[in-house]
Amino acid sequence: MRVHRTREHGCDQDGTVLIIVLWIALGLVSIALYFGNSSSLELRAADNRVAATEASQAVDGAARYAVYVLAHTDQPGVMPDPLTYQRESVAVGDARFWFLGRDYKTAQPTTERPYFGLIDEASKLNINTATVDMLTLLPRMTPELAAAIIDWRDADSDVTENGAEDETYLRRNPPYHCKNAKFESIEEMRLLAGADMEILFGEDPNLNGVLDPNENDGPTTLPVDNRDGRLDPGVLEYVTVSSRESNTLPDGTKRVNVNLAGAGQRLAPILQEKLGSDRANQILGAGGGGRPGGGGNAGGLNGPFRSVLEFFVRSGMTANEFSQIETNLTASAGNYEEGLVNVNTASEAVLTCIPGIGADKAPQLTAYRQSNPDKLNTVSWVAEVLDRASAIQAGPYLTGHSYQYTADVVAVGHYGRGYRRTRFVIDTSEATPRITARRDLSHLGWALGREVRERQQQLVLNQNQR
Numbered sequence: 001m002r003v004h005r006t007r008e009h010g011c012d013q014d015g016t017v018l019i020i021v022l023w024i025a026l027g028l029v030s031i032a033l034y035f036g037n038s039s040s041l042e043l044r045a046a047d048n049r050v051a052a053t054e055a056s057q058a059v060d061g062a063a064r065y066a067v068y069v070l071a072h073t074d075q076p077g078v079m080p081d082p083l084t085y086q087r088e089s090v091a092v093g094d095a096r097f098w099f100l101g102r103d104y105k106t107a108q109p110t111t112e113r114p115y116f117g118l119i120d121e122a123s124k125l126n127i128n129t130a131t132v133d134m135l136t137l138l139p140r141m142t143p144e145l146a147a148a149i150i151d152w153r154d155a156d157s158d159v160t161e162n163g164a165e166d167e168t169y170l171r172r173n174p175p176y177h178c179k180n181a182k183f184e185s186i187e188e189m190r191l192l193a194g195a196d197m198e199i200l201f202g203e204d205p206n207l208n209g210v211l212d213p214n215e216n217d218g219p220t221t222l223p224v225d226n227r228d229g230r231l232d233p234g235v236l237e238y239v240t241v242s243s244r245e246s247n248t249l250p251d252g253t254k255r256v257n258v259n260l261a262g263a264g265q266r267l268a269p270i271l272q273e274k275l276g277s278d279r280a281n282q283i284l285g286a287g288g289g290g291r292p293g294g295g296g297n298a299g300g301l302n303g304p305f306r307s308v309l310e311f312f313v314r315s316g317m318t319a320n321e322f323s324q325i326e327t328n329l330t331a332s333a334g335n336y337e338e339g340l341v342n343v344n345t346a347s348e349a350v351l352t353c354i355p356g357i358g359a360d361k362a363p364q365l366t367a368y369r370q371s372n373p374d375k376l377n378t379v380s381w382v383a384e385v386l387d388r389a390s391a392i393q394a395g396p397y398l399t400g401h402s403y404q405y406t407a408d409v410v411a412v413g414h415y416g417r418g419y420r421r422t423r424f425v426i427d428t429s430e431a432t433p434r435i436t437a438r439r440d441l442s443h444l445g446w447a448l449g450r451e452v453r454e455r456q457q458q459l460v461l462n463q464n465q466r
Helices: 002-071 132-136 143-153 186-191 197-201 263-275 277-286 308-315 319-323 358-371 379-385 388-397 449-464
Strands: 090-092 095-101 244-246 336-338 404-412 420-427 434-440
Touching: 002 090, 002 095, 002 404, 002 420, 002 434, 132 143, 143 186, 263 277, 308 379, 308 388, 319 379, 358 379, 379 388
Parallel strands: none
Antiparallel strands: 090 095, 095 404, 244 336, 404 420, 420 434
8 A cells, every 4th residue: 555655646746747847848938939039020120220221321322323413414404314314213232212203294293103303493483582472373372371481581570461470489389489581491381370281291291293092082091182083282392492593604604694784795705606796796786785895885785684584585586596695694693593493394383373474374385395395495485485575574583494403212122121211402503513401201101102112012022932
């Protein structure tokens, strides 16, 4: 009996040990699985960080490439032909980048597939120079926001009709003062009275110029849209703070101000070199400057001229003749002319805001430039579309050149991960192009449209199957 009890007691001990061993084994397996899963997550996180670093490096490389493209353009002041540089799915190691742009040749924004290329800042309305009447004509703009823009940028504290000064902004939480100085970025508009998200962003909250699925589904998802299959952007699509032209040529020569005394004498040798002495005499005679080198208001021209376009209209020159001297001329006495709109690239919505053009003539201008792309080397073509009085009225607001561009760079790392988006503004008005502004837009979400996303997903799938 004692032997039996001993064996029975030994069996009990063995069972207890077995249970303990099993619990220990389960604990060890759990710990192993936990650390294995943690290692897997860490590995994936590290891989995503590598992809994000690749994308960031690609963004910086794209910005340098854009500066290079603008520094080596054949025609300074003319928007580079998008076919002359790489702009879509450009490989940088394992990363890729895109220049997210706008197609100024089409009257309506693209609907599904993004347009790729650099963006002309002079195609937009400059909120530092536009009048309240011009601003009011922008899509979605309200009289209150237009007046608030004027009050924000002017130096006084007088309230414009429908506008806002300190008394409005100091009541906000937290309170702040009206700036009473020029806008430094269009993002400042979010501080203005009357600037709600629908007005600023419209149906395009990610500012990519593409009708994404959530922007065409009515009230189902944000933003609220009318589900008409057409993208209706907000005010931010049409405005800038970065458009200006230098009154000094790249070689350091001052442009001829056609309104200054002696302008005829300065212009005479340029006309003689380009068009010959006889034709130079005829042009200066028509302009009231007399013969080159003397007579006629001490070598002046029969001004004043509010713009270079008005000088062309009144000079009797042909468009071909004018194209040879246009870059040598200015009607401004300052070092720069700020806020001129490039009539060759501006959208119909922006052209509508220009005095002398309006909603009735803006479609005529966009239709003409689509049909006559070979005539856009000078602003003189505007006089072929508009009547004389309208062309002269519009002249002070128009140019045929652009010197500031946006490179809206979107990039991904390997396997389409690490999404990054940064918008650069590049100024080419000086001898060397330089980046004047940089803003991270990654938080706005995917900007390349459905087609590119599906293409990236397919690329990842193909790589995983190898």
